[in-house]
Amino acid sequence: MVQIVISSKAGEGPAEWLLVELQGEMVSRQNTGLAGNLMGDLHYTKEGVPVLVVGHHILYGKQVKLEKPFAVLMKHSGLPQDEEENMETNQENPTSYTVSALIKKKLIFKTRPKPIITNVPKKV
Amino acid sequence: MVHDLLESFIVMSVFFISLIIRGDKDEHAVLCNEDETYDLKIADTSNLLLFVPGCKTPDQLPDISASPQLVHAQIWGFSNCYWELRRQRPRLKKLKKLLMENPYDGPAVGMQEEAPGPKYTMDDLLERIQASREEIEAHLQNVHACEIDGFWRILDFDYEMKLLGHVTQLVDSESWSFSKVPLSVCLEELGSLEPKSMIEHCLNCYGRRYSNEDGQVIYALDEDKVCRATAQLLLQNAVKFNLSEFQEVWQQSVPEGMSARLDQLRGLALLDRSSKPETISLLRIEDLPEDTLERFNSLFSLREKWTQDDIEPYIQDLCGEKQTTGALLTKHARSSVQNGVKVYNSRRPIAT
Numbered sequence: 269m270v271q272i273v274i275s276s277k278a279g280e281g282p283a284e285w286l287l288v289e290l291q292g293e294m295v296s297r298q299n300t301g302l303a304g305n306l307m308g309d310l311h312y313t314k315e316g317v318p319v320l321v322v323g324h325h326i327l328y329g330k331q332v333k334l335e336k337p338f339a340v341l342m343k344h345s346g347l348p349q350d351e352e353e354n355m356e357t358n359q360e361n362p363t364s365y366t367v368s369a370l371i372k373k374k375l376i377f378k379t380r381p382k383p384i385i386t387n388v389p390k391k392v
Numbered sequence: 393m394v395h396d397l398l399e400s401f402i403v404m405s406v407f408f409i410s411l412i413i414r415g416d417k418d419e420h421a422v423l424c425n426e427d428e429t430y431d432l433k434i435a436d437t438s439n440l441l442l443f444v445p446g447c448k449t450p451d452q453l454p455d456i457s458a459s460p461q462l463v464h465a466q467i468w469g470f471s472n473c474y475w476e477l478r479r480q481r482p483r484l485k486k487l488k489k490l491l492m493e494n495p496y497d498g499p500a501v502g503m504q505e506e507a508p509g510p511k512y513t514m515d516d517l518l519e520r521i522q523a524s525r526e527e528i529e530a531h532l533q534n535v536h537a538c539e540i541d542g543f544w545r546i547l548d549f550d551y552e553m554k555l556l557g558h559v560t561q562l563v564d565s566e567s568w569s570f571s572k573v574p575l576s577v578c579l580e581e582l583g584s585l586e587p588k589s590m591i592e593h594c595l596n597c598y599g600r601r602y603s604n605e606d607g608q609v610i611y612a613l614d615e616d617k618v619c620r621a622t623a624q625l626l627l628q629n630a631v632k633f634n635l636s637e638f639q640e641v642w643q644q645s646v647p648e649g650m651s652a653r654l655d656q657l658r659g660l661a662l663l664d665r666s667s668k669p670e671t672i673s674l675l676r677i678e679d680l681p682e683d684t685l686e687r688f689n690s691l692f693s694l695r696e697k698w699t700q701d702d703i704e705p706y707i708q709d710l711c712g713e714k715q716t717t718g719a720l721l722t723k724h725a726r727s728s729v730q731n732g733v734k735v736y737n738s739r740r741p742i743a744t
Contacts, residue, residue: 269414269415269416269419269519269520269522270413270414270415270416271412271413271414271518271519272412272413272414273411273412273413274411274412274413274423275411283445283446285443285444285445285446285447285468286443286444286445286446286447286448286449287441287442287443287444288441288442288443288444288447288467289439289440289441289442290439290440290442291438291439291440292439292440293440294440294470302470307467310447310465312449312450312453316449316450316451318449318450331449331450338474340443340469369443369445371443373449375449
């Protein structure tokens, strides 16, 4: 049987992250992948309402405290980088997880994105 | 790069202190902390979940209405699925099964070494049982297992009864009260017959340990446990017994002064009040399947219709958190009224 240990990093308590939940899919404009690109701008109104601007869309959301908090885990597969080295040993290097962060609240955007029209033609 | 992140990071939905995931290749994985066991299930969402480290919410931002603030925040990763935890009863049936591979029936005779057989340490058990350490320790106590030379052993039942017999006979010959059995005298008088550690283990299983005013260790024997074990010894020798005959033999077999009562046998024996004469047979809950559906199928194939009172001891352990046996019956059985009494039968056809 396998036993996989999940532990928090020694010393400090885990950091707190924020979850942002969106309905639908996020794609990059030129299909170049999402990594390293700017997703959008997050604003908060005076009332504390989160507003997300992505491309030419605007989404309104709300802040929700999670009923069941999440933990983000990082997997340590225990396998050395060099594959050949692993073939020699009989002993399995155990997989383990550490906690990277805890998530206690989220910003959820459920409303339909509205297009931002910046150039409204004047009525003639 | 984003794909790498996805594979390495899994999001789970609960707080924890220190956790261990346990499971064999053919088992569903469970997650354990020191004293609880949870089922691990993957949950899917059609929504996109983005994790943003250090991103602040309005309540965390200083109230400076004067100048707008620009903060760069990086989305660290995203996911469409996460692991959900659901508290569940630990799977402990395997524990007894492992220990029964090699029950202990007393020290080796003469110069002989004990016959070889599989033996398990606590660490071995933690490797094989899908439960938390405390749940395993509690179950070891329930099955009267003891640690011998670092290995956890379950006693052969006849040997266990032999030890109990020595103790009750001594209580009788010394005319002690059942609630005032002194440990030191037991060890002195019985130490020549059986290992002292076994005598003490027997007292721990069948009595409550305490200290008297003089600081001596005393045991109060548990009448229900002693009578129940005696009943099992009698019942395991035949398929069925005539109930009234059994009750007579049973009362005669228990230590004089103890009362044998049928309510002591819940989860151990099943009465059949519909047969003439009324009968009783051995039916131990630990011999029944652990899975809820399989348990109900097994019970309904033994007997077509059950009253709530009869079936209750055999389904009590299946109840989830805050679930009643009534709720379980509503879910897994169909009820009807027979001779003015509410009975339950299977929802699906069962081969009897």
